[in-house]
Amino acid sequence: MEITIADVILKLIPVALVIGALLNVVPLLVFLERKICAWIQDRVGPSRVGIIGPDSPLEILGINTGYTRILGGLMQPLADAVKLFTKEVFVPAGADKFLFTMGPFFALLPAMLAWVVIPIGPDFGVELGDTVYRVQLQVADLNVGILWILAVASLSAYGIAFGGWASNNKYALLGGVRAMAQMISYEIGMGIVILSMIMQYDSVSLRDMVYSQAHGFTHWGIFHQPLAFVLFTVCAFAENNRLPFDLAECEAELVGGFHTEYNSMGFGMFFQGEYIAMAAMGALIATMFLGGWHYPGYGILNNFLPPLAAAVGLLVFSIKVMAFLLFSMWVRWTLPRFRWDQLMSIGWRGIVPLALANLLVTAFVHLK
Amino acid sequence: MASAHGHDDHGHGAAVDHSHDHGADDYGHGAGRGTDHDPRHQRTQTLMEKMYFPEIIKGLGHTFKKLFAKKFTIDYDGTDRTNPDKFHIPRPGYRGEHYLKKDEDGHVKCVACFMCAAACPSECIHIEGAPTPPDWKNRERYPKRFEIDMLRCIYCGYCEEACPVDAIALSTTYNVVSERREEKIYDRDRLLEDGEKYGLSLSHHHYRPDGVPGALPGPKAPGGH
Numbered sequence: 001m002e003i004t005i006a007d008v009i010l011k012l013i014p015v016a017l018v019i020g021a022l023l024n025v026v027p028l029l030v031f032l033e034r035k036i037c038a039w040i041q042d043r044v045g046p047s048r049v050g051i052i053g054p055d056s057p058l059e060i061l062g063i064n065t066g067y068t069r070i071l072g073g074l075m076q077p078l079a080d081a082v083k084l085f086t087k088e089v090f091v092p093a094g095a096d097k098f099l100f101t102m103g104p105f106f107a108l109l110p111a112m113l114a115w116v117v118i119p120i121g122p123d124f125g126v127e128l129g130d131t132v133y134r135v136q137l138q139v140a141d142l143n144v145g146i147l148w149i150l151a152v153a154s155l156s157a158y159g160i161a162f163g164g165w166a167s168n169n170k171y172a173l174l175g176g177v178r179a180m181a182q183m184i185s186y187e188i189g190m191g192i193v194i195l196s197m198i199m200q201y202d203s204v205s206l207r208d209m210v211y212s213q214a215h216g217f218t219h220w221g222i223f224h225q226p227l228a229f230v231l232f233t234v235c236a237f238a239e240n241n242r243l244p245f246d247l248a249e250c251e252a253e254l255v256g257g258f259h260t261e262y263n264s265m266g267f268g269m270f271f272q273g274e275y276i277a278m279a280a281m282g283a284l285i286a287t288m289f290l291g292g293w294h295y296p297g298y299g300i301l302n303n304f305l306p307p308l309a310a311a312v313g314l315l316v317f318s319i320k321v322m323a324f325l326l327f328s329m330w331v332r333w334t335l336p337r338f339r340w341d342q343l344m345s346i347g348w349r350g351i352v353p354l355a356l357a358n359l360l361v362t363a364f365v366h367l368k
Numbered sequence: 369m370a371s372a373h374g375h376d377d378h379g380h381g382a383a384v385d386h387s388h389d390h391g392a393d394d395y396g397h398g399a400g401r402g403t404d405h406d407p408r409h410q411r412t413q414t415l416m417e418k419m420y421f422p423e424i425i426k427g428l429g430h431t432f433k434k435l436f437a438k439k440f441t442i443d444y445d446g447t448d449r450t451n452p453d454k455f456h457i458p459r460p461g462y463r464g465e466h467y468l469k470k471d472e473d474g475h476v477k478c479v480a481c482f483m484c485a486a487a488c489p490s491e492c493i494h495i496e497g498a499p500t501p502p503d504w505k506n507r508e509r510y511p512k513r514f515e516i517d518m519l520r521c522i523y524c525g526y527c528e529e530a531c532p533v534d535a536i537a538l539s540t541t542y543n544v545v546s547e548r549r550e551e552k553i554y555d556r557d558r559l560l561e562d563g564e565k566y567g568l569s570l571s572h573h574h575y576r577p578d579g580v581p582g583a584l585p586g587p588k589a590p591g592g593h
Binding site: 040041069333 | 421424427428430431432434435436437438439440441
């Protein structure tokens with residue numbers, strides 16, 4: 001196939017959207033995480049550093065900015081970022097410098113790579129002159145689709161393992177080992193759940209999955225595979241090392257787990273990687289179970305203004321992903337951490353058999 | 369033995385282990401020792417609890433309610449715009465930064481007896497006494513230099529207790545910021561100034577962040593302070 005300049009430019013649209021959104025959403029998520037944590041614990045959360053708020057520029061100019069308890073700390077992530085960037089990069093004595101440096105990259109990169117195959121919005125055509133350019137809101141429609149996500153999601157375990165191994169610290173090592181064991185255990189359950197979803201949609205391409213969930217709510221995966229949805233959500237938490245499965249960090253017993261020895265932007269990148277991986281899982285859930293970018297009225301809107309329909313689809317998709325992210329924060333500050341044996345027990349004796357049963361039932365239902 | 373008591377998740381294994389020697393049978397679970405056999409862990413779970421998910425949803429419901437619940441935080445400096453009068457006011461017995469008082473003539477009340485410096489466990493008070501100028505009729509000595517190193521001070525309040533002429537006292541000021549260490553060594557004039565700002569008399573022991581000196585309504589400390 002011949003690649004023209006127009007193709008490249010059209011491809012840059014989803015690329016720019018994905019990278020721009022991912023890098024900018026992390027500070028927002030950090031802010032939300034801190035706020036939700038605070039609210040659940042009857043506190044106020046960050047309320048000082050902001051456009052509005054007691055110490056804001058507007059207040060210094062004498063403008064009363066009113067109610068500040070909710071959005072008062074909006075610029076807190078900026079302050080956090082400045083702090084992380086200006087800190088000394090410190091490598092502990094005896095650490096493996098190369099792996100220690102690679103750890104954060106391996107945490108961040110796979111999380112972003114997962115977004116390559118996720119359809120973030122519908123295709124639409126733009127008429128320029130006498131040619132119609134088709135814009136695809138998906139970075140790459142790989143024919144392996146969801147298998148790509150499974151592959152790169154496993155890569156992110158390396159980041160944690162590298163970080164834990166190279167730190168020359170027993171707590172970091174324990175955290176890294178735990179993360180590896182946990183990810184391997186839960187990936188099996190997750191893989192089986194994904195298998196049943198592949199059967200359900202008869203395709204491994206995420207794009208096909210989204211298009212087969214068109215025509216209204218009732219076609220969404222969550223209504224056809226509710227058990228798979230629950231299992232996948234649990235696996236997604238475990239895969240991202242989120243509470244209640246954050247045994248790899250486990251502040252109470254492992255100091256900070258795999259990132260005990262990290263500071264400055266190395267820590268920042270682990271942090272970013274965690275949130276982007278969460279967002280990727282949210283995107284996967286939205287794509288497989290919540291109809292992707294589909295929303296009621298897309299057909300009508302698409303008939304007379306395709307770009308607008310695509311923009312709304314993009315928005316709807318981000319809302320769905322954000323809903324998952326908010327849910328995971330909510331869960332994080334509700335549930336206590338599992339014990340290690342409980343975690344393994346849930347993974348192997350709970351999720352794997354249930355996922356297998358689900359796979360079996362799906363196979364029978366779709367037997368043709 | 370354990371099966372006789374009904375619920376026996378851990379019972380059979382432990383029963384072999386001479387468990388009755390440990391007296392855990394009182395709890396009815398034939399348990400031996402160790403955390404697994406702690407009677408608190410052996411409460412029979414109902415079916416709903418065993419299913420786990422209903423309990424999680426219950427918990428999520430609770431935290432969801434908490435999201436919108438009233439917050440306990442008080443903005444200590446009064447920056448809560450919904451309630452600007454609400455700032456943290458310490459109780460009258462609170463021991464904050466010191467101040468020096470003046471007598472009726474407007475002179476420093478201190479007589480440079482060194483009682484506070486002697487009582488100070490952290491040795492943060494430095495006094496240099498001198499004979500009073502001739503027009504000070506009520507006493508013979510006054511502090512030429514009176515410095516408190518606030519970085520050394522542990523705010524125990526012994527100086528206030530030791531003072532025979534009630535010249536030094538602790539205010540309720542707690543939120544004072546300095547940029548350099550030297551600023552935290554308060555000299556006589558600074559302490560007197562603070563006295564004018566924060567403490568008109570012992571019964572007006574409070575300081576108000578709005579700059580208005582005077583008593584705020586609140587429970588009186590024992591002893592009229």
